[in-house]
Amino acid sequence: MATTPMLKQYESIKAKVPDCILFFRLGDFYEMFADDALTAAPVLEIALTSREGGSGSRIPMCGVPHHSAENYIQKLIAAGFKVAICEQTEDPQQSKGIVKRDIVRIVSPGTVDTVAAEHKNNYLAAIYKEKDWGLAYLDLTTGDFRLFQTPSQQTLLNELNRINPAEIILPKEFAVSMSKALDGYYSNAADKTIFSSLAGFRERFHNYTGLLEQMPVSARAAGALWNYIKKNIPDSSLQNVIELKSCRQSEVMVLDRWTRKNLELVESSRFGDERGTIFDVLNLTKTAFGARMLRHWIQQPLLNKEQIEARLDTVEELTKNTFARQELFKCLSHVYDLERLTARLSYGKASPRDMLALAATLACLPEVRKIIHQHQVLTLTKYLEPISGLDDLSAKLLKAINPDAPVTLHEGNIINNGYIPEIDRLRAVASGGRDWIARLENQEREKTKIKSLKIGYNKVFGYYIEITNANSHLVPEDYIRKQTLANCERYITPELKEYEQQVLNAQEKLFDLEYAVYTELKDEVLSHTPPILNAAQAIGEIDVFLSLAEAAVRHHYVRPEINNEGTIHIVEGRHPVVEQVCNDLFVPNDTLLTSSKSLALITGPNMGGKSTYMRQVALIVLLSQVGSFVPAQKAAIALRDCIYTRVGASDNLASGQSTFMVEMNEVAFILQNAASRSLIILDEVGRGTATYDGLSLAWAIVEYLAGNPTAQPLTLFATHYHELTALETMFPAVFNLHVAVREKGSDILFLHKILPGKADRSYGLHVAKIAGLPLDLLKRAESILRELESLSGETYPDKATRVEVLQPSLFDQEEVHPLLKEVEEIDLDRMTPKQAMDYLYDLVSRIRSSKVL
């Protein structure tokens, strides 16, 4: 129990935020005490000390400097803590007794004002449930605020998965029932009252009454979200949040979370980040907000043909107008993150440098307009208006703010000379004062004949004259002694003090005036928030179009033709990501899916390229609906409402589901939701269970998809169950494709070419050989394979597949070539480098002349 008044004050404040680490402001530091200190010190890697807690006890303590607190706060947030910031709420010099302190802000993952990932949004989400599910999410660092409402919990989870919120608020009563579904998210159970007192929110968004009435459950979630922010960041004006948007499912393509994951749209399974994704290939944007917008576009392809064609028109024009594209790109590379700068301004966190960045960005807008005009980029003319009207503001800021302004606000040097006459005058007095002091120093040296006489300054005594003890006998009588040090004395004179007062007064007035002028400028910028955010939106879109056009040119993409006839016809299609790693070796493939031939069954060896092919088709369709050009020689794309994929094995052991269970869940979801305007990719469905169970399921799934006369989605189905190929003769919609391989002795060569008809075999054992399984094991596997095939042969729908297997053994031990033997026996340690080189030349020439190796 603390007994000092300060620690008592600490305890009473800490009691208000038991779930937070309390940053308690003491002078220039934020201190943490007791359990908070014990928890935070190791996370922040700072020293743990202790402080007198009264009655001889000591309390653990650690602290961080206030000017670098942001980094430490971020570290604690990243480690899963919430941080409450407690400031001194009165001037310590004016206060009697203990300084008043209070909590000014509670920082949690969804309410941080700085985020490291510039390409990603940082959403705070709230969920509410009545009959429907309501979702609202807001990125405080960009002002993006959206509503989403759906009757299906699965769809809600899907949307959550897409936006990947940093934090979720939900009413306490759902917290338990939702805990499994929200596993992996940072969630906060809140009191129901914050979901019901919506007056403040409704007042702020009174222009959106219609939307709020259409989406009443999401409106509640949005209101709760608003209340939560107002409570946790009471002094934020939130002026950067000006718009409320709705996310309507009917306007964008449905991509469930498995599809987004399987197609590696914005996050790859290999790296867990954007490397190796479709976003990575297309993202040539120059601005952070352009990159964030592209991320959204890729995850939300459009459904409306006119909108898609309009985007394609813009991309096409920019691919053709190379000069305009390059000029615009050059211009946008000087653009800073307008959305996040505006957000920082509205939190009162913007430094003069942020204002300069904003001004420099706005100063690029006339140039963008000029390029659009000069190069007659017709599809971009609609952006001219939103990027106009801010020139005066940027000119004013650039005139007002010193390009070398410091990060801090209270030490002057913010405002340029020549902007405000009074600032110039005060600055002249303050710096003239320094010249005057230098003159006085010389004058006093001459007068006293003390060469070492110095005039110095410190915060306690102000200006003083310092004289070493050796010269003390020369000190004039009018000097007033102020301080005695080991080898000198410090004096003042009335003249010095009088001038000091003038200088200090001028400096103080200067700093205050500079701060006031800066605040005025800041308020003026804030009053322009809506046009600035509109300009950001326009520049973001231009940036995305430039990026799509540049990617199209660099990677040789073509404009897809969008149709409503239900036909996907791709000539020489490529996988946009795999082709990047294969360079010129990628083998393009054709695709033709129509309403009468809607289900392609693809067989062929492991490693043949089946998955790559199916994903490539899905990605080409998706990119077309994003409004991007596509990797193909020609592409006619039937508009799709949704793409479903079930690719490869995945498990969700954390939620207690086995691999097979997850697979069946995903397939069930697809079958329940697929309709004629869906594209379905199924890769080796059924392989997670016993062979016959798997085969029967796969068979029945194909029948289900191909046999429905009213709703036949376009489907690509890859399988190792060769028996399924017989379905081609039973269902008119089904047709077989296979991946070509060439056999070369006991080896196989993957041609990665998709051809009509079925594959004759799987080559699984060949692939295992390539992977390096022991030869003895492979031989044994081969004999088991033959045995099994002869046993089960009669049950195969098509026996032809079996005959081919009866061929000479693949895995007989090969005779070792004499050259290899010779090389193996060389003793390299006994050779000089010259001998080794000669030997190598000889070896190469023998190999070249030999046909054997």
Ligand SMILES: Nc1ncnc2c1ncn2[C@@H]1O[C@H](COP(=O)(O)OP(=O)(O)OP(=O)(O)O)[C@@H](O)[C@H]1O
């Ligand atoms: N069209 C292509 N051109 C060049 N290389 C390709 C092509 N398609 C696939 N590949 C290469 O082959 C590898 C295997 O492809 P993929 O995973 O698609 O085979 P698969 O037939 O689905 O195999 P499995 O049946 O074992 O899942 C890929 O990693 C890629 O490097």
